[in-house]
Amino acid sequence: MFTVHPNEIKDFTGDELVELLRRLLYAEARKAGVPLRGVHVPLQITVADGGQDARIIWTGGEASTDYFPGRDIVFQCKAKDTGNVQWEQEVWTKPTQKKTVPVKILNPAVRDVMARGGSYIGITAKALVGNKPADRVKAIKKGITTAGGNPANLASVDVYEGNKLAAWASAHPGVAVWIKQRHAAIDLAGFSTLDHWGKRADTAAPPFVDSPDRKFSLGPYEADAIEFSQLAARLVAELDEPGASARIWGASGIGKTRALHHALSTSTGLLDGLASANFIFCDFGQVRDRLWDVANQILKERSAAVLVVDGCPLDKARELNALARTADSQLRVITLGAEGLDHDDHCVMIRPTKADRATIRGILRNKLTKAKSDELDYIADLCDGFPRIAVLATESHEKNAILKSVNDVAQQILDAAGAERDTVRALECLSLFDSLSPDENPAAFDELAETLVHMKGELMYENLVIAARKHLVERSHGTMIAQPRPIADFLALRRLDYLRPSTLIGFLGSAQPQHRNAMLARWRFLARSRTLSEVIHMLLRGSFADANIIHPDVAPYLPAFVHVEPDRTGAALFWAIVRVPLADVGAIAVTDELVDALRLLASRQDSFRPAAQIVLRLAAVAPTEGTQPIMRLLRQLFQVTLAGTQADDRRRREALEEALEEDDPRIRRVGVEALGAMIQTHISRSEEFEQIGAEDYRPEWAPDDHGTINAYFDWALQRLLDLWRKDIELRPGLLKKAG
Known part of the structure; x- marks a missing residue:
């Protein structure tokens, strides 16, 4: 398929022939081994007047190739070949090509390349046979001699006619x-x-x-x-x-x-x-x-x-x-x-990476010329940085007016993608999960399809493949993810409205751990769902009630519960941990999920105090040395900034003051740990500040000025001094914190 025949280029115009030559020069230059990113190895290809259509000069790399006889070549194009006289005259300046001008003058390109000892090559689209190419070369040399030049000063003279051009092009598939x-x-x-x-x-x-x-x-x-x-x-x-x-x-x-x-x-x-x-x-x-x-x-x-x-x-x-x-x-x-x-x-x-908002708005604005700014914002949010989804959104506008309901716009985008009913239902199911790998456990995939959308697993998979072709599903390494996320959220919320809480509870209880965890990971984005709230309410009154909330088997649920029902979940944890003797707290398994749930609760201003009390009690029975997650969280929550909470300095001091008044030495000991964190000046944290569920955004608290910081340090130092005076047993730890 890459073999070029002379008759495919024989009718090229002058411009087409120059373009062909340009492409051939670049392709051959690459083959010559010229380092294209090396400015020390210059490659110059120009199109100009003065007796040349192209010129190539290079240093480094190969000294010659099949079609480059040397490093310095001037090319002259003639789309039509009219005989030897034409080539003889081509090396002269335009004015001296006239028969009435007796003295012929070499054109600048030929004169200069001859002075450099380079090569001259004529290019024609016409295929020449027999001795005609050699005759054209002789004519070029004759023209140079007639104008007073010496063709022997050229490294070579040649004519690439249609046959040779076709062979040259065949060597470069592009x-x-x-x-x-x-x-x-x-x-x-x-x-x-x-x-x-x-x-x-x-x-x-x-x-x-x-x-x-x-x-x-x-x-x-x-x-x-x-x-x-x-x-x-x-x-x-x-x-x-x-x-x-x-x-x-x-x-x-x-x-x-x-x-x-x-x-x-x-x-x-x-x-x-x-x-x-x-x-x-x-x-x-x-x-x-x-x-x-x-x-x-x-x-x-x-x-x-x-x-x-x-x-x-x-x-x-x-x-x-x-x-x-x-x-x-x-x-x-x-x-x-x-x-x-x-x-x-x-x-x-x-x-x-995902496209920025300005790019998405630009795509939308191209067609939605009459849309208002807030309408574009609604749609841009749903596109979530995906240009193709933005294109679908503009196509939906051809049939529907823009509506200010996010759900309406999401539905319009789905309609524009041509998603049929079964495809949408399959997407609704996939949207309930962070990701699914259908072939990882086919039987489990089939079961969740039957339970959640009443479809055979094979039918759901088929429809997800269809959705992937419409850019609504990402497929990678055997996994499937609904996209973009705002549309996935819309679909998941709609599917949750159709499901009974008891169905979800039953699924979570019997699902494979990877499917359960993949579903729970999505709840932070689906916190508005009344179905999820009811699921949590039923579980906290039933199998997760009282001390069961801190059982290791329940731990994977905790961060998801906090995202949907922070107050209810926080209260359950408070009663299970704070209202029991400290000796019993030592038996509680402090899992990563429990620490994550407490970090989320402590990030809110309204739930910081009870969350801090829980953290203090769990830290009181943990080793103070080392990098236990609960100790890292304790220190973070009380450092002056980057604490990961909306709670200001006053609320954090009040929470710690209460702990310092405790009679139990273990609580006071961990209070010293918190005071030590308060006076630290080298501050960092590993996690980003995370907002809970669908709550309105409130920024992480940060001190306004140095006065606030100094007051925070002064308060902590004063409490450390008070403890030094009151509790001799704490003095070794206090000395360590003080310096």
Whole structure:
């Protein structure tokens, strides 16, 4: 499919021939081994007047290639070949080409390249046979001699006619595809150039909205990120070496394909030339049967092509990457798909972050020109940084007016995606979970489908696959996640309205631990559900009542309960821990989930005091040395800032004052720990401040000024001094805290 025939270029116009030459020069330059990111190895390709259509000069790399006889070459294009006289005259300046001008003058390009000892090559689209190419070379040399020059000063003189141009183009698949698509209306067997790739319906419309602030992550840390403007250059740099590969991965609908296309298509200069000459684009779903033949053909011909495969599964991407790393390979690979890793030893992993609000609003504004600002905000929130969902939202507006109800807009987006009833029900079920892996335990998956949406497991799976194609489900490493989250929340809340509390209680009690935990992880986003509130109320009055609330088997439920019913859950924990003798508290299993629940309760101003009392009692029976989670939480809650709570300095002092008045020495001892945290100046914490459920946002408290900080320190130091005077047994610990 990459074999170019002379008759495919014989009718090229002058402009088309120059464009063909431009692509060939970039492709051959890559093959010449020129380090494209090395400014110390300059590569210059220009289009200008003065006797040349293109020129290439380079240093480093190969001294010559099959089609570059040396490092300094001037090219002259003639779309039509009219004979020897035409080529003889081409080396002269325009005014002296007239028959009436007796003295001929060499044009600047020929004069200069001759002075440098470079090469001169004529280019024509017409196929010449027999001795005609050699005759044209003789005519060029004659013209140089007639104008007083010496063709022997040139390293070489040649004419690349239609036959040689076709062979040259056949050596570069990216150029071959461009030639074959030049007048084609469709992709060539699924393979296309950058221009044709951009004409696909899902790429061409709506207009791309620039995202200058959007980030692309190259690793697990924030520092491992590049800006959108750096994407094309970074890819080209990473693919400089033969056999290199890159993968752009992320959730369906996040904008991987359009971001890559726009980054490449808007590149200029060197990057534009490389994308035009070396890149071959395809969609895995369309070419899966031919992909390996094409890749092997590129490999066999040692072409420096970059094969870009959209919608490529991770396992197939790894096979392609391994093929590219074969000995003597010049192939490079870029794959795009949902699955990926933060790091791979053999492949550069690039993950687009969610689009910022300005980008999403820009997509919406393109079509929703009459929408008000608050209406756009409603829709932008639901899109959750997914450009494709924003496009669906604009499509829904073609049939429906914008409504100010978030639920109405969510339903419109689902309608625009063409989600049928069974697909929506499957999405409702998936939305109840943080994620599901249908093949991890097929029987359990089938059972939850039957219980929660009354569907056969196979039917639910089939509909989730359909939803994934509509960008409403992310599929990665065998897991499925409903997306974007605001629409998943809408669907989950609706499904919860349809379920009896007893059904949910029964499911939670019998579900596999991974399914139970995946459901509980979603409750923080579904706190408005009356069904969930009723579930918690029933469990706290029943199997989780009284001391059962602190049983290890109940621990996984606690953070989810706090998100939905913080006051009710906090009261249950208070009575189970604070209202029992301290000796019995030592028998309580302080699980990570219990600590998380207390951290959430303490983050609220209204529940800080009882939560702090619980933390103090649990810490009182824990070893003070070491890094027990409950001790870390205690110290955090009383440090002057970054305490992770809305409670101000006064409320925290009051909570601790009560503990310091206790008769039990163990409580006073842990009070000293809290006072020690209060006077610390090196402050940090590992967790972010987390808001509970659907409560209105209230910021974490921070001191207003140095006066507040100093007063906090002074109070703590005074209490430490008081304890020194009153309790001799505490003095060793006090000395340690004081310094």
